[in-house]
Structures are given as C-alpha cells and as structure tokens.
Amino acid sequence: MRGGGGGMDDDERVGHAQIPNSFGHELRACLRCRLVKTYDQFRENGCENCPFLDMDKDRDNVVSCTTANFTGIISLMDPTRSWAARWLRIGRFIPGCYTLAVSEELPEEYQGMCQDNNVQYFPPKRP
Numbered sequence: 001m002r003g004g005g006g007g008m009d010d011d012e013r014v015g016h017a018q019i020p021n022s023f024g025h026e027l028r029a030c031l032r033c034r035l036v037k038t039y040d041q042f043r044e045n046g047c048e049n050c051p052f053l054d055m056d057k058d059r060d061n062v063v064s065c066t067t068a069n070f071t072g073i074i075s076l077m078d079p080t081r082s083w084a085a086r087w088l089r090i091g092r093f094i095p096g097c098y099t100l101a102v103s104e105e106l107p108e109e110y111q112g113m114c115q116d117n118n119v120q121y122f123p124p125k126r127p
C-alpha cells in the first residue's frame with residue numbers, strides 16, 4: 001500500500017502537525033492523541049490536536065501530558081484514509097507523526113479537561 005509518495009513538497013500547507021526535527025531522547029508523545037514531537041516543539045506550540053491541554057502556556061502541562069516512554073512511530077500524511085489511523089482511532093487527527101502505543105494514562109485532571117472540551121480520551125489498554 002503506497003499513496004504517500006509525492007505531495008511531500010507542500011509541507012507549508014496549513015493543518016499539518018509539526019514533524020519532529022530531531023529523533024533524540026527528547027522526543028515525546030502526547031498521552032491523549034499520541035502525536036510525536038520534540039519536547040521543545042510541544043513547549044513552543046503545544047499539541048495541534050489537543051490545544052486545550054495548554055502545553056504551550058505551561059511547561060508542566062508538557063511534562064504531564066506527554067511521555068518519552070512510547071513504542072514505534074508512524075508517519076500519517078493522510079489519516080482519513082489510513083488503516084493505521086482507523087486502528088489507532090486517530091482518523092480525525094491532523095497529519096503528523098504518531099506513536100502506536102503509549103503505556104501511561106493521561107493524568108486524571110487532564111482527562112477532566114478532555115471531558116470539559118467534549119473530547120474523547122481513550123486510555124491505553126491495561127495488560
């Protein structure tokens with residue numbers, strides 16, 4: 001299944017998550033939507049899918065709502081058409097890099113913020 005190729009040149013278009021500009025240990029995944037970016041990117045611009053988590057306003061929110069503890073990264077350029085996106089239930093998220101799984105749950109107070117914003121949160125499956 002291809003379909004990614006081409007179209008990579010117009011990464012200036014709006015509605016696109018930042019792509020991690022480094023793949024060191026500072027990479028973190030959003031605990032709510034699993035978007036992967038660097039700590040600095042979350043710190044400066046927050047999470048494109050979860051602006052209500054206010055990560056760009058308070059770095060404590062970045063620390064609480066993201067984790068460095070995740071497995072695998074997939075790049076989703078067209079989430080509406082990707083099987084992986086359907087499987088991950090991120091079909092409505094904006095294109096970007098996502099991880100397949102995070103092991104931590106979003107802290108309860110932030111889950112409450114999801115509810116307040118009418119945003120669904122799917123906690124990771126427990127073993």
Ligand SMILES: [Zn+2]
Nearest residue numbers: 030033047050
């Ligand atoms: Zn997010």
